[in-house]
Amino acid sequence: MLKVQEIRELIKLIDDSTIDEFEYENDGSKITIKKAAKTEFVQAAPALQTVQPVQASVQAAQTPAQKPETKETAVKEESANVSADSELHKIESPMVGTFYAKSNPDSEPFVKAGTKVDKNSVVCIVEAMKLFNEIEADVKGEIVEVLVEDGQLVEFGQPLFLVKPE
Template structure:
């Protein structure tokens, strides 16, 4: 069986390689890793005004009420599509390229790399993700304005986890 340190090394190697899927089997143990790169670690999303979410019914609805329950989500989906096409701008997610600890600044007493409203360019450092005692500077890879910081300083982050929302220029 692999030790946790060896698994972390494998994750790092797979993360930096062009391999999208990796499977390792040995003596009845199996490790399977997949990564999905969208625009090299970025994912475009549409901003949608917040609307109350429709909660699924806790108990099955009677057969007579079922058609109404099915129709309500369709109407909401149409409304959401209309609001997206009405010019609600799109944002780009800057995601974590690895598992590690998120740091908003280079040291505890230093100022944060970016704040809400900060302008960034493709090569701007937006944060540091520490993995296995290595401090990796994460670049924006997009020109724009930071709209929202999605994680807290010192928080553990996963591979592919959104860190920032940026309004592209």
């Protein structure tokens, strides 16, 4: 039979480990230790809202020498931004999880804006179900922008990086 101190030590060891359930049987005595199920709350990232500029506020902020922006010029600028983005390659998250830009809190990020990458360069880690998955760039080029922050929850297919392909 185990002594009370030995049982306490077992409980502490199980509590500190990743083991959820432990059974011990000796000389007809049986001890079963189970961890309480942990409930994790996951908060979804807030959806981004598109804000349309109000024409009156744009005109009021301009000096008399400036030409007021028309709806036509705003549409042209927006389409130019879309075409510039269409030339960039998006590295997307292959799973739902937590985005990590670096391998540990004390190290430098895998990549940042301006970093050159190859097809097999590790660009980040996405943790899913306590598994750390290295995400590789699927294109050779230069990182233009990092779209998510370290520790942020990401969704399947969510763009993580913009890359200018070579």
